[in-house]
Amino acid sequence: MNKEKKYLIQTWGCQMNEHDSEKIEGILNSLEYIEASNKEEADLIIYNTCLVRENAELKVYGNLGELKRLKRENPNLIIAVCGCMMQKEEVRDVIKKKYSHVDIIFGTHNIHKLPQLILDHDQKTNMLIDVWEDSKEIIEDLPTKRKYDFKAFINIMYGCNNFCTYCIVPYTRGREKSREAKDILEEAIKLSKEGYKEITLLGQNVNSYGKNLEDKTTFPELLYMLNDVEGLERIRFMTSHPKDLSNELISAMKDCDKVCNHLHLPFQSGSNRILKKMNRKYNKEQYLNLVEKVRTEIPDIALTTDIIVGFPGETEADFQETIDVVKKSKFDSAFTFLYSIREGTPAAKDEEQVPDDVKHKRFDKLLDTLKPISLERNTSLIGKKVKVLVEDISKNDSSKLSGRTDTSKLIHFKGDGSLIGKIVDVCVIDAKTWTLEGELVE
Incomplete structure (x- = not known):
């Protein structure tokens, strides 16, 4: 044997x-x-x-x-x-x-x-x-062992065409290729029939989905299609590029009851000069206008972002522009990064590299600005009832469960392990900077 x-x-x-x-x-x-x-x-x-x-x-x-x-x-x-x-x-x-x-x-x-x-x-x-340098072909129907049996990732596209000067992704993942909408829909329907409640649509820039397809299905149109899938309860997506965030997408997020009230919208830097060096193709004013538009149309939305500190050539004045965007946008949370050289990218050759000690001081200032805002956003939820997809036993307290709200906030509450994989009502009773505490609503 x-x-x-x-x-x-x-x-x-x-x-x-x-x-x-x-x-x-x-x-x-x-x-x-x-x-x-x-x-x-x-x-x-x-x-x-x-x-x-x-x-x-x-x-x-x-x-x-x-x-x-x-x-x-x-x-x-x-x-x-x-x-x-x-x-x-x-x-x-x-x-x-x-x-x-x-x-x-x-x-x-x-x-x-x-x-x-x-x-x-x-x-x-x-x-x-x-190793293949690139592939125009998308291989469908690969067997997949999902980490969870109640939430799943679905690739909707591969690669990236943006060539941000700090990023290696276009060189490692190749050019943008979108999957056919019918294949994505079939995968979502199959998952819903298997009992999955939540899907997360993945792409380096989901907003540009469909541009290489013959039928030119847009990302908002894809969301409307998936919103009609029976059995699915939540649809998430990431990542969105500000230059491609359309009014149609904002409307789709507002109209589709299954699309979660969470938008991850990286801004990277608040300085127009640095944004131009990064090849981001939008400016600070355009980004802030998008934030205002999204918050006006979807008032209870949670907004998260990516921020890079210490990009080559960043001055103190440039950094203060980043702080200004943080204060005005009032992000629920942010992924913050110290710029690190990635060989093979244009920014790696830039001679204006920022010293490490300066990067770290700015990074600390950024966190000092972000934390009170995140805490304030979380504190505003105390006393409110939220729907939570229960994901696991809490890593820090085995008597509690952990899950995510519609707005992607991590919340801990006492409950039985049989609730894992279910969507339950929880009342928020306490707030920390990055997490919530709650009580199960029977």
């Missing part, structure tokens, strides 16, 4: 990477692999990598180094590395030179080839590298 083969996948990066790992798991399950509980018992270890931040890249190298011992102890162990890092030739060269114990390297465009790569590796002893 053959021993069951076991796999372990470690994922760094965005929701797109998380969903790619779900597909990899689905493929491995179809090959009759089962999930390992630790590295020591795995027959196949896959690292799905991210290149957006330097920290994630360094973690991958550190983890690969630790696998040398395992490979010595178990020569039959297969080590594979995939994801955005592998799209860069320089990274592949580093792995070939320093991490020769890696067996398989594949990229973001050919996940579907994994069964063949494992088979080919069994017939060879040297490192197998299969």
Whole structure:
């Protein structure tokens, strides 16, 4: 009797990477692999990598180094590395030179080839590298092992055409390609029939969905279609680019009762000079007008954003423009980043790099501005009843459950584990900067 083969996948990066790992798991399950509980018992270890931040890249190298011992102890162990890092030739060269114990390297465009790569590796002893620079084809119907059985990611498009000067994504994920609306709709209907209550639509810039399709279905039109799917209760999406946020999309968010009252709208910098250097294609005034328009049309919306501190050439005056946008927009929360050089991007060559100590001081000031606003937004919910999709047992208190409101706020409350996967009413009784506390409404 053959021993069951076991796999372990470690994922760094965005929701797109998380969903790619779900597909990899689905493929491995179809090959009759089962999930390992630790590295020591795995027959196949896959690292799905991210290149957006330097920290994630360094973690991958550190983890690969630790696998040398395992490979010595178990020569039959297969080590594979995939994801955005592998799209860069320089990274592949580093792995070939320093991490020769890696067996398989594949990229973001050919996940579907994994069964063949494992088979080919069994017939060879040297490192197998299969990376495509880009692919015009979208592979449908890949088996997928979802992390949850009540909420799911759905890719609606791949790649990016924006070429922000700090971002490596267009070079690792390729040009924009939208999935056919009928394929997205079919996936959503299938998920609803399986009992899924929430879907999150993924794309580097969902607002430009459909531009390469023959029928030119727009993103707002797609939302209206998905809103009619019986059984689905929530629709989320990310990420939105301000330059493509249309009045039609705002109307669709307002009209579609299943679309959550949450908009993630990265602004990155409040300085028009820096925005131009970033190639963001909007200015501070346009961004603030969008915020005002969205809040006027959907008053109870939660607005979140991305902000980069210390982009090359950023002066104190530029940074104060960013603070001004934060104060005027009153974000519910924000993903904040210290600018880090990504080789291969135009900004990496900029000679006006901001010193690290200046970056850190500005970063602290930014957090000092954001935190009271987030707390104020959360405090305004005390005493209100909110609908919560219960996701898990609280990580910090096993007597409590954790879930997300319609506005994507994390809330903790006492309740029975049988509620996981259900949408329940919770009354907000306390607010912290980033989370809420509540009581289940019986």
